[in-house]
Structures are given as structure tokens and as C-alpha cells.
Amino acid sequence: MFWKKPSGTAAPEPVPAVASAEDMALDVVASLLKNFGENAFDTDNVSAHDTRSECEGWAKRITVGDGKTEAGDEHGPKSFKRDFAGVRNYFAAQRSHEREFVGRSLGNLREAVHAFARCLTTTVAEDRASDERVGAQLGRLVGAFQSNDSQAIRHEAEGIVAVVQAVMAERAESQKRVLNELSQNVSELREELQRVRDQAALDPLTQLFNRAALDAHLDRVADLAFLLSSSPCILMIDVDHFKRINDGYGHAAGDEVLRRVADMLVRNFLRREDFVARYGGEEFVVVIPDSSLHNAELRAERVRHSLAELEIDSAKGKIQGTVSIGLAALSSGDSGSSWLARADAALYEAKGAGRNCVRIARAEGSGVLSAGAARSIAPGSARDQSRTGLNPRLTGAQ
Numbered sequence: 001m002f003w004k005k006p007s008g009t010a011a012p013e014p015v016p017a018v019a020s021a022e023d024m025a026l027d028v029v030a031s032l033l034k035n036f037g038e039n040a041f042d043t044d045n046v047s048a049h050d051t052r053s054e055c056e057g058w059a060k061r062i063t064v065g066d067g068k069t070e071a072g073d074e075h076g077p078k079s080f081k082r083d084f085a086g087v088r089n090y091f092a093a094q095r096s097h098e099r100e101f102v103g104r105s106l107g108n109l110r111e112a113v114h115a116f117a118r119c120l121t122t123t124v125a126e127d128r129a130s131d132e133r134v135g136a137q138l139g140r141l142v143g144a145f146q147s148n149d150s151q152a153i154r155h156e157a158e159g160i161v162a163v164v165q166a167v168m169a170e171r172a173e174s175q176k177r178v179l180n181e182l183s184q185n186v187s188e189l190r191e192e193l194q195r196v197r198d199q200a201a202l203d204p205l206t207q208l209f210n211r212a213a214l215d216a217h218l219d220r221v222a223d224l225a226f227l228l229s230s231s232p233c234i235l236m237i238d239v240d241h242f243k244r245i246n247d248g249y250g251h252a253a254g255d256e257v258l259r260r261v262a263d264m265l266v267r268n269f270l271r272r273e274d275f276v277a278r279y280g281g282e283e284f285v286v287v288i289p290d291s292s293l294h295n296a297e298l299r300a301e302r303v304r305h306s307l308a309e310l311e312i313d314s315a316k317g318k319i320q321g322t323v324s325i326g327l328a329a330l331s332s333g334d335s336g337s338s339w340l341a342r343a344d345a346a347l348y349e350a351k352g353a354g355r356n357c358v359r360i361a362r363a364e365g366s367g368v369l370s371a372g373a374a375r376s377i378a379p380g381s382a383r384d385q386s387r388t389g390l391n392p393r394l395t396g397a398q
Contacts, residue, residue, distance in 0.1 A: 026082075030059040033087070036094075038281075041204050043101040048204035049255065051094065056251050058087045133163055205255060206262035209277035214285055217275050218336030221289055225330050233296035235286040236326040236343040237265070237303070240355040242282035245319060253314040257321065258282065260312055268303050283347075285340070293329045293360065300325045300358045308356065322356035329361075 037055025040048040065082055140159065147153075201213040209217070221232050239245075239261060246254040258278075265276050265284060275287040288296055304325055312319040326347030330339050346361035353359065 026063050029087070030063045033059040033062070033091070036091070041098075043098060046094075046097065052205070052255070053251065054090065054094075058090060062087055133167060203278040206259055206278050208262050208266075208284070209275065211277070211280055214275075214277040214279065214287075215336060217277075217287060218340060221275075221287060222330060222334055222336045222339060225289075226332070230290040231292060232330045233288045233291050233293060234328050234330075234339060234343045235288070235296070235300050235303075236279070236328075236340070236347045237261075237284040237286070238324050238347055238351065239282035240322045240324055240351070242321075245321065249314045249316050249319055253312070253316070253319060256314070257312055257319060260310060261307060261323070264306055264310060265303065268299065268306060285343075293327070296327055296329070297358060297360060300327050304356065304358060324350040324355045325358045326350055327358060327360045 033055045037052035037059075040051035040055070042048050062082055062084070201209055203210040218234075224230070225232050239257065242254065242257070245257055261284065262276070262278065265286060269276055269286055269288070273289045275289075277285045277287075279285045288299070291299075304323055307321070307323045310320070324347060326343045326345065326349070328339060328343035328346055331342075334342075342361040346359040350357050350359040
């Protein structure tokens with residue numbers, strides 16, 4: 001049954017649109033592509049930067065199309081063309097290339113180990129052959145003694161002396177050669193292992209330590225701090241409004257900003273014991289192994305001022321940016337992860353306070369201090385749940 005709507009009745013509020021399964025699938029594919037690019041590494045003929053740019057380009061083409069349209073039917077609108085076959089072929093080809101590169105690298109490592117083993121085997125075989133020659137000559141000498149022929153005994157005795165002298169000279173030369181080969185193989189093996197270890201621990205874009213290396217380092221510092229009675233501090237640094245830089249100047253310019261920020265951090269933390277890492281996206285972490293909270297705050301403010309004065313040229317003009325910084329000293333009972341979480345809470349307090357500032361985390365459960373003369377106490381804020389486990393550049397966080 002129908003009723004006439006009263007003239008004074010307000011129109012119902014619109015129901016919020018729910019993302020369709022197709023939109024969710026596109027977002028997942030785009031996130032996977034960007035994550036793949038973010039974790040790319042240099043190969044023999046493709047740089048990590050190129051792979052990252054390709055993945056971001058494909059992610060954009062999948063989500064917004066390539067500018068071309070497909071005609072709809074008479075009842076439906078036109079739609080953007082999305083090259084699903086192209087992205088599938090690109091992803092498959094890139095993974096195949098990386099697999100071949102890793103396979104070759106491992107093959108080189110195996111070959112170095114095999115060369116080392118072959119060198120040792122050859123040495124043992126040569127020693128056995130020499131021992132057999134000496135043994136044969138000794139047998140002939142024993143036979144001469146049994147014959148009581150003085151001439152034969154003298155001849156075989158001279159023979160054993162000559163064989164032993166020759167074997168000793170050959171063995172000395174062989175040992176010298178083997179030592180040289182072993183030294184070269186060990187050097188090559190060490191270099192190969194170091195190269196693989198460095199690749200695994202470094203961020204390909206900034207050449208800083210990566211997240212995995214950071215996590216391991218934080219645990220080591222936290223474990224040793226109480227034994228050594230040191231006072232380590234950690235800075236968590238975030239480039240303000242980084243999404244605006246990417247959107248306004250392009251991802252290549254955004255990458256250059258990250259590289260320049262990384263360089264500036266390294267120049268400000270030159271001590272050998274300082275540890276500078278890229279946490280992910282536009283976030284960086286600096287671990288100062290032994291410093292008072294006051295000195296760490298002074299260094300954080302110096303970094304903030306230096307980065308605020310940084311100008312970066314791009315095709316669309318100069319880029320100037322700022323950073324927000326969260327600072328936390330290691331507290332009794334802190335693990336590496338809880339220590340980092342308190343610095344992260346201080347960082348988000350700085351971003352909530354307007355960015356371009358430093359905030360200091362108190363001990364666990366004690367909130368966050370603002371840096372500077374005011375020292376006003378504010379409760380710590382939790383990390384934005386939309387970013388949990390994801391790179392900020394993939395989720396649109398600023």
C-alpha cells in the first residue's frame with residue numbers, strides 16, 4: 001500500500017556507498033604492485049628505481065585506466081580500459097628475471113665454495129701420489145738389502161734420497177700454490193658473502209639500513225643497554241605531507257626527496273655507532289646508542305631545522321618540506337619493539353600538533369612530552385589503524 005509523502009517531510013539522508021568487490025580487487029592488485037616495487041632490488045640490468053617506477057605506473061593504469069575508454073552498451077556508460085593482460089605479463093616477466101638473477105648469484109656463491117673444495121682435494125691427491133713414489137723407492141731399497149748386493153744397495157739408497165728431495169721440493173711448491181689459491185678463493189667467497197649480506201640489509205632507494213636490519217639492531221641495543229649502563233635514544237622521523245609531494249611533483253621527485261633526506265640524516269649522525277635506517281615509506285629511524293635525552297633532543301631539533309631549509313629541484317619547481325620527529329629514550333623493561341612503539345606514538349603526537357616539531361615520549365604509560373620550553377604533557381596517540389602493516393605511500397597517508 002502506498003501513502004503520499006507529507007510535503008514537510010525531509011528527504012532521507014543518502015546511504016554511504018559501499019565499495020564493490022571489483023573496486024576492492026583493484027585496490028588489492030594496486031597495493032601488491034606498489035609493495036612489489038617498494039621492495040625491489042637492483043639486478044644486473046634493471047635498477048630497483050626503474051622497477052619501482054614501472055610498478056607504480058602499472059598500479060595507476062589498473063586503478064584509473066590508461067586514458068583510453070571502452071564503449072558501453074546503450075544501457076551503460078563508457079568505462080576506462082585497464083590492461084590486465086599487460087600487468088600480468090609484466091609481473092611474470094619481472095619475477096622470472098629476478099629469479100634468474102638470484103639463481104646466478106647463488107650459482108656464483110656455490111662455484112666459489114666448489115673451487116675451495118677442489119683445491120683441497122687436489123692437494124690431498126698430490127700428497128698421496130708423492131707418498132706412493134716414496135713408498136715404491138723404499139720397497140726397492142728393502143729388496144736391495146735382501147740381495148746383499150752393495151752396488152744395488154748404494155744405488156737404491158741414492159735413489160730414495162733423490163726421491164725424498166724431489167717430493168719435498170714439489171710439496172713446498174704445491175703448498176705455496178695451494179695457499180695462494182685458497183687465499184684468493186677465501187677472499188672471493190668473503191666478498192660474495194658480504195655483498196649478499198649488504199644487499200639483504202640495505203634499502204635500495206636510500207642505501208640506508210632497511211627495516212629488517214633495524215629490528216635486529218634495536219633488539220641488540222636494548223639487550224646490551226642495561227648490561228653496559230648506557231642510555232640509548234631513538235628518533236622516528238616522518239616527512240610531512242609526503243603524499244602531496246608525490247601527487248604534485250611526481251614519484252620520481254618524491255624518491256629524490258627521500259634520498260636527500262637520507263643523505264641529510266647521515267651527515268647529521270656521522271658517529272660510527274649511530275644507526276640510520278629507512279623504516280618504510282617516508283619514515284626514517286635513527287638509533288643513538290648512548291646519549292642523554294637532552295642532547296638527543298638538541299640533535300633532533302638540529303635535524304629538523306636542517307631539513308626545513310633543504311631545497312630540491314624538480315621538473316615542476318623547487319620542493320621544500322618539513323619533518324615531524326618522535327623521540328624516545330630506552331626505559332627499563334623496554335624491548336626493541338616497545339621502544340620503537342613509544343617513539344612512534346611521540347611522532348604521531350608531533351604530527352597531531354601541526355607537524356614540523358619534536359615530541360618526546362615518556363616512559364611506558366606516561367604519555368608524551370612536547371619539546372621546547374613549554375614541556376606541556378599530552379597523552380600519546382595510537383598509530384592510525386589504516387596504516388598498520390602497510391607502507392604509507394600505498395595507503396595515501398600524509
